Amino acid sequence: MTENTTNPCYIATLADDLQRHVMVFLEGPDCCGAGGAIKRWRALQDERWWHLKTKLDFCVGRWDANDEPSWRAAYARCKVGPSAARWAAGPTRAHGLGDRVAAPQMFISPDGRHIYNYGGWTGRGPQTDLEVSSADAYEAFARGAEAEPRFRLCPSSGAPAHPGGAQSLTPLWLPGGGAAPSQALVASLAPAGFLRAGDRAHLILAFGGGLGGYRHEHESLAVGVLADLGGDEAPRVHWVRPEASGSTPTRRCAHTATYVPARCFAEALNFPEGAVVFYGGHTENGRELAAPQVLCVKSWKWFDLPTHGRGLPTHGHSAALVERGGGAYIVFVGGGTGSILDDPARCQEHSVAQVLDLHTLGDVYRDPFLPTVQLAHESCAPGRHHTACRVSKDCVLLYGGGDNPDPAVCVLDLAAVVDAAVTAEMTQAAASAQAAETERRGLARRALSRLAAGLTRSVSSPATVALQDLGGGETTPTPRKFHASCSLYPWRPLLVIFGGWQVDRHFDDMWVLAHGDLASYGTPDGYGSDDDDEVEIVLQVGGRRERVLIERSTLEALLENGRFTELPNGTFAMQPPPAVMMPPGGDPETGSSSGDDDDDEEDSSSEDGAREA
Structure with missing residues (x-):
């Protein structure tokens, strides 16, 4: 034309x-x-x-x-997020992982074929092993197959991170395998002969953790080159500790570490291979953290980016990346303060969501944290050491956590949380601008006081988003915290939970939750x-x-x-x-x-x- x-x-x-x-x-x-x-x-x-x-x-x-x-x-x-769920299979103890607590980290491979488990605390203390199982086996198990899935140890080389409980393990790709760092960067971290010509590999990042009793946190970091070639060949991992620069990384335990691709940051933040955003956790033998740190994936340089005090000190929370309306956000859910070994009266379980605006991260004039959003449910509060796994584009499934874990299986709409936080931010900005204009014009002090009081009420009454309870059926796991959880999104409407802790109890069982019709996978x-x-x-x-x-x-x-x-x-x-x-x-x-x-x-x-x- x-x-x-x-x-x-x-x-x-x-x-x-x-x-x-x-x-x-x-x-x-x-x-x-x-x-x-x-x-x-x-x-x-x-x-x-x-x-x-x-x-x-x-x-x-x-x-x-x-x-x-x-x-x-x-x-x-x-x-579309799920509307119902049922525990389709379990408990099984034939998985081969034994008894693990202190947040073993489970994740699914970029192609959806394998489920991995990293670390956790066993009878031998904190571990840094990586074990793998077939995702197909879990689907078959959920459909009633007699054979129970088993994990096997991945061959490992190099120097892993220093062991620690509640250590983070971050896959450097988005759900579905997208936006991963380049193969050139991956190859630069692999030793000679580890990858054959034409092989594709991916990166995982382990950081931090601590020893027992919420003490002795550390800042050890290791990047794993994960060669998952499919077929009958066992996945392999090589650990390397890249030379870091920039700010001093904060010793952390029970924190979150979220991979964010380059497109989600402002142009002033040059992260060509993306970056990992670390938030919360505890340090110095128990003090909760609120300020984020960012690690550039290409240069391995640390950044302390400015905030203005709106972040909430917390540990044992969860984090999820949301891209919405041309913006990019990290939603931090739940968490709390205080040691799990303390009297519950001395602890606090958070039932809120915090939203970090990635496009304003690094702006010296704007707080990247939006107003806090309250999460409403009749019994469940996603407090310390729950798990949150993505089950649709903008929904995560919450399970466990808190001083007295609830058996509820709940879905949180992350898009609704972001929208509520953005609306609250705009409302507060408009009220602040009106108050400033009133003061500039020199109007009566009483009018200014009324506006200030209205702004205070807006801050103290956060927006609210309800958690959707999915049920679970008649046979359910014992409620727990400090467990592992893995969603098979987007390939299968299944979620796996494993291990965990309750007062004076350790768990070694594994369960599979179906949040869709396994016969047809449903039509929402x-x-x-x-x-x-x-x-x-x-x-x-x-x-x-x-x-x-x-x-x-x-x-x-x-x-x-x-x-x-x-x-x-x-x-x-x-x-x-x-x-x-x-x-x-x-x-x-x-x-x-x-x-x-x-x-x-x-x-x-x-x-x-x-x-x-």
């Missing part, structure tokens, strides 16, 4: 591959709505297209086309059903008549909300959207184009979920 053409460009005139490319930029529900009303788009949204869109939207590197019975349902499962609301009957109707829009293939449920919904009206002659009428344009060569009486009748399409408003070119 040239600039001087007299004909406008219409999506209807584009080739199928270009139309599929256009649809990729729509949200999933919009694609489904458009497909329900536009015959051609419905045909183009085949399983191959949904497979591609699912991988792109959720940054999944490996997801075989035959792994899912319905790729539209798989997309919906990854987009809003995405329609592959089995929904289709009907062909004649639709009148602005004097034109179109034959439209539409799902029966979509038609019923449009009739119910008044967007469609059934006429006495059996056809349907709809008010045309603003500025309806005909494709080149279209007939204003019949609405048909000069091309094949099968390519006729219906323009409908965004309220119906369809998209007009």
